[in-house]
Amino acid sequence: MQVRTVEIWVGLFVATGFAALFLLAMQVSNLTTVTAGSSYLVKARFENIAGLKVRAPVTVAGVTVGRVTDISYDSDTYQAVVSMRIGSQYDKLPDDTSASVLTSGLVGEKYVGLEPGGDTEMLKNGSVIKLTQSSLVLENLIGKFLFNKASGGGK
Amino acid sequence: MAGKALRGFFERLGNQVTSGVWQLGFAARFFGYMLLHSGTALRRFSLTIREIYFSGVLSLIIILVSGLFVGMVLGLQGYHTLERYGSSEALGVLVALSLVRELGPVVAGLLFASRAGSAITAEIGLMKATEQLSGMEMMAVDPIKRVLAPRFLGGVISMPLLAAIFSIVGIYGGYFVGVGLLGVDQGSYWSQMQSMVDFHDDVLNGIIKSVVFGIVATWIAVFEGYDAVPTSEGVSRATTRTVVHTSLAVLGLDFVLTALMYGVS
Numbered sequence: 001m002q003v004r005t006v007e008i009w010v011g012l013f014v015a016t017g018f019a020a021l022f023l024l025a026m027q028v029s030n031l032t033t034v035t036a037g038s039s040y041l042v043k044a045r046f047e048n049i050a051g052l053k054v055r056a057p058v059t060v061a062g063v064t065v066g067r068v069t070d071i072s073y074d075s076d077t078y079q080a081v082v083s084m085r086i087g088s089q090y091d092k093l094p095d096d097t098s099a100s101v102l103t104s105g106l107v108g109e110k111y112v113g114l115e116p117g118g119d120t121e122m123l124k125n126g127s128v129i130k131l132t133q134s135s136l137v138l139e140n141l142i143g144k145f146l147f148n149k150a151s152g153g154g155k
Numbered sequence: 156m157a158g159k160a161l162r163g164f165f166e167r168l169g170n171q172v173t174s175g176v177w178q179l180g181f182a183a184r185f186f187g188y189m190l191l192h193s194g195t196a197l198r199r200f201s202l203t204i205r206e207i208y209f210s211g212v213l214s215l216i217i218i219l220v221s222g223l224f225v226g227m228v229l230g231l232q233g234y235h236t237l238e239r240y241g242s243s244e245a246l247g248v249l250v251a252l253s254l255v256r257e258l259g260p261v262v263a264g265l266l267f268a269s270r271a272g273s274a275i276t277a278e279i280g281l282m283k284a285t286e287q288l289s290g291m292e293m294m295a296v297d298p299i300k301r302v303l304a305p306r307f308l309g310g311v312i313s314m315p316l317l318a319a320i321f322s323i324v325g326i327y328g329g330y331f332v333g334v335g336l337l338g339v340d341q342g343s344y345w346s347q348m349q350s351m352v353d354f355h356d357d358v359l360n361g362i363i364k365s366v367v368f369g370i371v372a373t374w375i376a377v378f379e380g381y382d383a384v385p386t387s388e389g390v391s392r393a394t395t396r397t398v399v400h401t402s403l404a405v406l407g408l409d410f411v412l413t414a415l416m417y418g419v420s
Contacts, residue, residue: 003201006204006205006208007204009208009212010204010207010208010211010212012212013207013208013211013212013215013313013316014207014211014312014316016215016316016320017211017315017316017317017319017320018316020316020319020320020322020323020324021316021319021362023323024255024319024322024323024358024361025354025358027345027349028251028255028322028323028326028348028349028352028358029255029349029352029353029354029357029358030349030350030351030352030353030354055353057350064350108242109351
């Protein structure tokens, strides 16, 4: 009897522990969003991606449809090459879709925003997005603003 | 006269160093021996289940309560700091990352050392002081197989589960304070957490940490009990040493593991 109660308690404890591990994997981390279903690879070239990181979300109309999987530098064109995996249920993106590096909030994470075009051809595995818009670098923006201010003050 | 005092000082210093190194070697050999006999403890699992009950189930209350409060404090402090930058939606990320990466394994390890580790040391030390261990040897029962290995295995199994429970309870504590009391948006609490917490980088590394802390904490507890001077004073000293050494080992190893996992450069 005594042994049985101990075993029941231990069983409950182990079950709780594994439930906690399961919750950590499913509820807390991104395990469900990363490995869900099949996907296709799309590349885009940017002049500047400052702050974009691997695993950043790829969104269309604000909905996450994929993740950035790799970022590399092309020394011939001096551009950043961003590879992203898009879930295969989102396969109706036109070939002339444009990509831009955006920021969520003022100090938030960078992400890739896709803007669908009007082509009848669709993006498929290995496609390259031609229309891209670079990340907004705050220093450049402030520099331009100050320059305008200074030249405007001369009048 | 001064020469004699100096010589005495160096003799004592050398003696301490050699005995320290000897003890470390003994502890390492003991660790290997215990690992070898964990297999036997696995086969006689009823003994190990008893030990999981003592070191795991009985530690559950303190883990649950402190996890809840740590999470609630994180929620409160994090909210007031994040709100200053207008990003209180990131509260879920802050709470989850600090718990899963650091506080879960470390605080659970410290609590485990003081709740379960000290009990293991005291029990084994008293068994030694009352000559139960030598009695077992007399009956051709290996006390390492019968007494120490089940306790070791029980602690190693319990500790990661306790750390996971600690983290989860803490995250819900932060949820209760942040969403329930301070009015952070419920959806952004979870969704930001899910988009920022990575399974491999954060959750899995936290579990690895808790496994390592579990092994180290129980190893120290069992060893200090086995190595205790068999008097009432010796047992009390061994218990103190268990808590102090385990706390230092957990905090030191945490730095080493964090540096290995996330890099220092």
